[in-house]
Amino acid sequence: MAGLFYKNCFVIGIIVLNFKAMVDFDYVLFDLETTGLSPTNSKIIQIAAIRMINGRCLDSDMFFSYVNPGCPIPPWITHFTGITNKHVNSAPTVQEVILQFSKFTGNSTLIAHNAHRFDMRFLEAVCTQSRLPIRVVPYHDSISLSWMLWGRQNHRHGLDAIVARLGIACDNYKRHDARGDVLLLAKAVEIMWKKLEHAGMPVRLPVYHGLLPRI
DNA sequence: GCTAGGCAGGAACCCCTCCTCCCCT
Numbered sequence: 001m002a003g004l005f006y007k008n009c010f011v012i013g014i015i016v017l018n019f020k021a022m023v024d025f026d027y028v029l030f031d032l033e034t035t036g037l038s039p040t041n042s043k044i045i046q047i048a049a050i051r052m053i054n055g056r057c058l059d060s061d062m063f064f065s066y067v068n069p070g071c072p073i074p075p076w077i078t079h080f081t082g083i084t085n086k087h088v089n090s091a092p093t094v095q096e097v098i099l100q101f102s103k104f105t106g107n108s109t110l111i112a113h114n115a116h117r118f119d120m121r122f123l124e125a126v127c128t129q130s131r132l133p134i135r136v137v138p139y140h141d142s143i144s145l146s147w148m149l150w151g152r153q154n155h156r157h158g159l160d161a162i163v164a165r166l167g168i169a170c171d172n173y174k175r176h177d178a179r180g181d182v183l184l185l186a187k188a189v190e191i192m193w194k195k196l197e198h199a200g201m202p203v204r205l206p207v208y209h210g211l212l213p214r215i
Numbered sequence: 216g217c218t219a220g221g222c223a224g225g226a227a228c229c230c231c232t233c234c235t236c237c238c239c240t
Contacts, residue, residue, distance in 0.1 A: 032239090032240080033240065034239085034240045035240075036218090036219060036220085036240060037218090037219055037220050037221080037238090037239065037240055038219065038220045038221075038240095039220085039221090040220080041219080041220075042219085042220090042240075045240090074217090074218090075217080076217070076218060076240095077218095077240065080218095080240065081240070112239095113238085113239075114237090114238050114239045115239095116222080116223095117221070117222050117223080117237085117238065117239070118221095118222095118238070118239040118240080119239075121221085121222090122239095122240095143237095143238080152224095156237080156238095157237080157238080158237080158238060158239085159238090159239090176240075
């Protein structure tokens, strides 16, 4: 597929598929918890992922690890996420964890919420700052599904707003913990795709390309 | 009590720059 620039996005192509075609792909949905918002100044402290095959998320096929950030976790982040220094002190380094995450991902396409502006930038920052041997992986941003369903301008598209619109009960998910968030995201993605299918809307998801350690 | 960085998109203007908002932890 030919490469192109789309409004300064690193977009390689636009996949135009219907739902039946899309479910033939394997996806890995993932979520990060970090010590802040900036990929250059903040560190990853949790990674969780779940595999989606044939349009269904496999609860039994998950990846999870704490990450030792090599620095104290700011108190407001502990307050926000519930992740303490005790959780991460004995955890593996980020280089070790994202290598394992890369192995778990395999040849699947990644999906995360706000991936293009947040999660993938953290993974790319680790790869480049650590000078790890890298590979290019395709990914989607699940925020695109929400834009398609409800329109970009008229609604909010944060994960909380989406799950509220979908009527998903959050009680069963521990928010702001990567495991809880990725399960909630998986549920939301499953429902949004089904809604698009039932509405007969063609799924046009931008395909971005990011970096993971070479496996 | 402490809460940040940067993309994307729009406006204004003429293709860059500036501004504001979203969204993530």
